[in-house]
Amino acid sequence: MACVVKEKERAGIINPIFTCQPAGAQYVSIGIKDCIGLVHGGQGCCMFVRLIFSQHFKESFELASSSLHEDAAVFGGLNRVEQGVDVLLMRYPNLKVIPVISTCSTEIIGDDIDGVITNLNDGLLKEKYPGREVHLVPIHTPSFVGSMVSGYDIAVESFVRAFAKKDKPNGKINLITGWVNPGDVRELKHILKEMDIDATVLFEIEKFDAPLMPKEQAQPHGETTIDDLTGTANAIGTIALNKYEGGKAAEYLEDTFDVPAVIGPSPIGIRNTDLFLKKLSQMTGKPIPKSLAYERGVALDALTDLTHMFFADKKVAIFGNPDLVISLAEFCIDLEMKPVLLLLGDDNRSYKNDPRITQLQEKVDFDMDIILNADLFELEDRIKKGLKLDLIMGHSKGRFVAMDNKIPMLRVGFPVFDRAGYYRHPRVGYNGAVWLAEEMANVMFNDMEYKRNKEWLLAMW
Amino acid sequence: MKDDMEEKVDQLVNYIMKNCLWQFNSRAWDRENQNEGILKRTMQVLCDEPVEKDTPAGKYYWAEAVYLARLYKSEFKWINDMSKEEIKVLIKKLKEKIDYLTISGSLNEELKNPLY
Amino acid sequence: MPYHLFKVSECIPEREKHVVEKGKDEEITDALPLGYLNTIPGTLSERGCVYCGAKHVIGTPMKDVIHMSHGPIGCTYDTWQTKRYISDNDNFQIKYTFATDVKESNVIFGANELLKDNIIAAFKAFPEIKRLTIYQTCGTALIGDDLESIAKEVMDEMPEVDIFVCNAPGFAGPSQSGGHHKINIAWVENKVGTHEPKITSDYTINYVGEYNIQGDQEVMQDYFKRMGIQIISTFTGNGSYDDLRGMHRAKLNVLECARSAEYICNELRKRYGIPRMDIDGFGFKPLSDSLRKIGIFFGIEERAEAIVKEETARWKPELDWYKERLKGKRVCLWPGGSKLWHWAHVIHEEMGVEVVSVYTKFGHQGDMEKGISRCDCEGALAIDDPNELESLEAMETLKPDVIFTGKRPGEYAKKIGVPYINAHAYHNGPYKGFEGWVRFARDIYNAIYSPVHELSFVDITKDEITEENSFVTRRMKSDINLSKEIVDSTSIREYTGNFDCVSHLREKSYPYLEEQIEKHKQMAE
Structure with a gap:
């Protein structure tokens, strides 16, 4: 009865859980208003990431490529960045922020994107665009380091580093959400409103879920402004919900501007949400209102209907972004389930020392494996070798493991392309806890019906 | 004003350009072979002359030609009233036009590329 | 003016030569857009990279192969499960994707050994699969890994396996088209002629430039089989690796997407004398024309005609x-x-x-x-x-x-x-x-x-x-x-077919084809 943390033993990756760093940087870029990221690399590094965003959100987001071709691989591609910036500025008159996002190819050929940005600032921007507000932000995200998770973390820090500027205290808190969905941002803003807290939400992506309107074009876009980013230095404090997706930026603000940082936990599940509210309250001095206590009560009422009747002792495997996976595991344990396998898809050495993981190692009273640098074949292979599961939680790329082995699966994380509208619903907060638990139940109920596995439990009360 | 023969050639050209793909191989030398191989045999089929189809290439050109000739006869009934000599002139002019459109007048800069 | 400059592109006037407005009585000799040139950076072009053209468009639809990308995980991950190239072996090629997961230390010290370990681990994970393709990516091309020599090493050690190497890194051309080209040429250079297919019909074709999107290949295959034609290989949708090594034995190359696969047809024509017939699988008349022409070529036109009539x-x-x-x-x-x-x-x-x-x-x-x-x-x-x-x-x-x-x-x-x-x-x-x-x-x-x-x-x-x-x-x-x-009108009606119109084709029997198989069996005896 123990929780074991270990690396995947097989060489290489069969069916990766994550994509690479530039994708994370691109996800951050689209959260900023009047911003188009320029991905410095081959066209695929940008085009396919745009496709995955569009598969997930059923929307198209603006991202550009420096379109690295053969000659650039030989002679360097910085001229492609210069031209790309110019073309973007000429054709997008409202554009203010252009992050230059590096990739494996341009890091290997040694293109100095910081240098080219200095040159552009001193040259092109002064000469051709005097008086226009333009910010070029270097983001180093070589694909052979980390994963989309660390790419996200690096990009948030790069933006904060580029804009944060000390001024008068603004009385706000910084809320760094991590890699979440529009539904999560809506829920977080709801909580902030209930607590009467003024916050800078990084990143404000509620409008990723864009409408279809009769006259105006409502293309989806992020709404975090330059002022928002600049003001992060003047906040009361920073709460980064996810340690690995925004934690770096929170630390930077603390180290550089003495803005106190609270990092984690992701408010997934009741306990983590309670803790989040407590941190909010501590940071702002605002009390936790009755309205949220009521919502919590509604959530607990819903969970009680499910836990000991349906969830107890059900075995769960979870894969995806580390903060999400760990918080989901904690929530599952509260729901009387047994998360027997957690798969974290990159080789980040610090996972091992994560206090949440150490706590699992110290306290769980059933067998649990946490696999680092994992892939989805690890999950499949273990099932083939006898691992019994009642539920899988993770993103859509793992759908075949569930389908082929006839295990119910709840889509959580990124990307989810095979379920309608999942980005619209929260995973965080009390409402997120309800959504998660009820959807877990519903996929298991469907499975009971298809397999005729005591399906009458559902029908006759 | 185009003369009658030109009108007729235009109709045949238009049919090929709208319905066929063989005239658009990627290199000039292949286009020459295709145009020559297929249109010569089309003429031979239309004139009931013997057609070379013993080699794989010849057989392929012949298949395209048989089919094109058949469609010409059904789509453009006037062709059935032409003499063999007239048909030969017609197809010669057709080939000249197709050669112009796809080879000598083509703006496709890849036609001269020596490799596939 | 036949060339057209969009207002939004007035600041990049070189775009004008890429756009043509089809004028009255104008011909393609009067104006033709430029094509296949390097992309202007920052335009938000819709193009992909060379790697995706090679691996994602052409390589991966091959159904009985371990498809391995040598590089960081992103290239594989991002292209995985983004296109509907199904197969009749339960979509192995969609379900599984392999990356060597190149990291910083590999970039510094080389990733040859990593690649070898990966190939061996992949074969071990799927012991029933004996064929593997490796795709170079930007990173591993730049560090100069020698994929061929690693592939040869493994093949020497494991004689039952065969490995194909495709060197088509993302940057090596203006668009995915560069990757189509590179994999076409690499396949004909290195794999065609290395396997002898079993000939079971007098009428043999390669069906080329067809990727079985939502079952396209299986629909067309049905027509060919109804005519008694043996499809030696399909390049590459629903296609088999070993079948594609036997492309040199077909009597006719039937080419659908010339853009992505005319190179291999041209090479097969030059090297093996196999004629190239460009066809259209789309549309009643073009498809009917195509089937009839194939019928004429093989002297079995009445069979094509019967299909056209019935359908x-x-x-x-x-x-x-x-x-x-x-x-x-x-x-x-x-x-x-x-x-x-x-x-x-x-x-x-x-x-x-x-x-x-x-x-x-x-x-x-x-x-x-x-x-x-x-x-x-x-x-x-x-x-x-x-x-x-x-x-x-x-x-x-x-x-x-x-x-x-x-x-x-x-x-x-x-x-x-x-x-x-x-x-x-x-x-x-x-x-x-x-x-x-x-x-x-x-x-x-x-x-x-x-x-x-x-x-x-x-x-x-x-x-x-x-x-x-x-x-x-x-x-x-x-x-x-x-x-x-x-x-x-009662002579026309709305679509009456099923949601899935492909799966049932996998169960069909084909009298003309069986007749041919029988004939060739007797010839062999």
């Missing part, structure tokens, strides 16, 4: 039902490459729509020659390497009723009130074959006449909210201007 009788009334309702609708035909010429003329002829624009993301000038020739609409805009702002401007000025394009561009078209049909992966395909063509017409009809689509144009703050209808059917919209005779 036309079954499906033409349904195509015509949609044609009556799609007449005059304006479409932008904005695919990747070959569909611009496969579809340009025949959708006008057989569905009655007006093609007001064609574009190609990665086509060459040859594709524009075909596409512009086949496009019937005067004033149509032909655009090479389109970008987002140009597409939006084109839609503003051309006012199409529907566009045929990729998933992501389809999303921004939706926002300006233009529905889209997925031209790459299809909405509810397959679109090849007679039934498939009706499915395409059905999907276009459903897009254009969607009652929900109509609602999106109503501004409830200002416009009159109608109380007339509590619902609207598609026919209430589409039939309003049709004559009573057409509306009441």
Whole structure:
């Protein structure tokens, strides 16, 4: 009865859980208003990431490529960045922020994107665009380091580093959400409103879920402004919900501007949400209102209907972004389930020392494996070798493991392309806890019906 | 004003350009072979002359030609009233036009590329 | 002026030569867009990279192979599960993707050993699979890993396996088309002729440039088999690795997507004397013409004719039902490459729509020659390497009723009130074959006449909210201007096929083919 943390033993990756760093940087870029990221690399590094965003959100987001071709691989591609910036500025008159996002190819050929940005600032921007507000932000995200998770973390820090500027205290808190969905941002803003807290939400992506309107074009876009980013230095404090997706930026603000940082936990599940509210309250001095206590009560009422009747002792495997996976595991344990396998898809050495993981190692009273640098074949292979599961939680790329082995699966994380509208619903907060638990139940109920596995439990009360 | 023969050639050209793909191989030398191989045999089929189809290439050109000739006869009934000599002139002019459109007048800069 | 400069591209005037407006009496010798040139950075071009052209478009549809990308995980991850190239072996090639997971230390010290360990681990994980392809990526090309020598080492140690190496890193060309080219040439150079196929029919073809999108290959395969033709290989949709090593034994190359696969047909013609026949699997007449020509070549035309007759009788009334309702609708035909010429003329002829624009993301000038020739609409805009702002401007000025394009561009078209049909992966395909063509017409009809689509144009703050209808059917919209005779016609009808029109083909038997198999068995004895 123990929780074991270990690396995947097989060489290489069969069916990766994550994509690479530039994708994370691109996800951050689209959260900023009047911003188009320029991905410095081959066209695929940008085009396919745009496709995955569009598969997930059923929307198209603006991202550009420096379109690295053969000659650039030989002679360097910085001229492609210069031209790309110019073309973007000429054709997008409202554009203010252009992050230059590096990739494996341009890091290997040694293109100095910081240098080219200095040159552009001193040259092109002064000469051709005097008086226009333009910010070029270097983001180093070589694909052979980390994963989309660390790419996200690096990009948030790069933006904060580029804009944060000390001024008068603004009385706000910084809320760094991590890699979440529009539904999560809506829920977080709801909580902030209930607590009467003024916050800078990084990143404000509620409008990723864009409408279809009769006259105006409502293309989806992020709404975090330059002022928002600049003001992060003047906040009361920073709460980064996810340690690995925004934690770096929170630390930077603390180290550089003495803005106190609270990092984690992701408010997934009741306990983590309670803790989040407590941190909010501590940071702002605002009390936790009755309205949220009521919502919590509604959530607990819903969970009680499910836990000991349906969830107890059900075995769960979870894969995806580390903060999400760990918080989901904690929530599952509260729901009387047994998360027997957690798969974290990159080789980040610090996972091992994560206090949440150490706590699992110290306290769980059933067998649990946490696999680092994992892939989805690890999950499949273990099932083939006898691992019994009642539920899988993770993103859509793992759908075949569930389908082929006839295990119910709840889509959580990124990307989810095979379920309608999942980005619209929260995973965080009390409402997120309800959504998660009820959807877990519903996929298991469907499975009971298809397999005729005591399906009458559902029908006759 | 185009003369009658030109009108007729235009109709045949238009049919090929709208319905066929063989005239658009990627290199000039292949286009020459295709145009020559297929249109010569089309003429031979239309004139009931013997057609070379013993080699794989010849057989392929012949298949395209048989089919094109058949469609010409059904789509453009006037062709059935032409003499063999007239048909030969017609197809010669057709080939000249197709050669112009796809080879000598083509703006496709890849036609001269020596490799596939 | 035949060349056209979009307002949004006035600041990049070199774009002018990439766009042509089809003028009256103008020919392709008067104006032709430039093509296959390096992309202008920062334009938000829709192009992909060379790696994806090689691996994702052509390599991966091969169904019985471990497809391994040598590089960081992103290239594999990002292209994985983004296109509907199914197979009849339960989609092994879609389910599994392999990356060597190159890390910083490999970049410094080389990743040859990592690659070897990966290949061996992959074969161990799937002991029933004996074939493997390796795709170079930007990173491993730049660090100079020698993929061939590693592949050879493994093949020497494991004689039962065969490995194909494709050196097509993402940066090695203007678009995915560079990758199509590289993998074509690499395959004919290194793999064709290394396996002898079993010949079981007098009539043998390679079916080339066909990727089994939603079952296209299986639909066409059905026709070929009904004619008694043995498909030695399909390049590459639903295709087998070893079959593709035997391409040199076919009597005819039947070529569908010339854009992605004409190179191998040209090489097979040059090296092995196999003729190349370009065909169209889309549209009743082009498909009928194609089947008949193949029939003529093999001297079995009556078999083709029987198929054409049967299929036309079954499906033409349904195509015509949609044609009556799609007449005059304006479409932008904005695919990747070959569909611009496969579809340009025949959708006008057989569905009655007006093609007001064609574009190609990665086509060459040859594709524009075909596409512009086949496009019937005067004033149509032909655009090479389109970008987002140009597409939006084109839609503003051309006012199409529907566009045929990729998933992501389809999303921004939706926002300006233009529905889209997925031209790459299809909405509810397959679109090849007679039934498939009706499915395409059905999907276009459903897009254009969607009652929900109509609602999106109503501004409830200002416009009159109608109380007339509590619902609207598609026919209430589409039939309003049709004559009573057409509306009441019993000789035409809506699509009557099933949601899945492919799976049942896998169970069929083929008398002509069995006759041939028997004949060749006796010849061998």
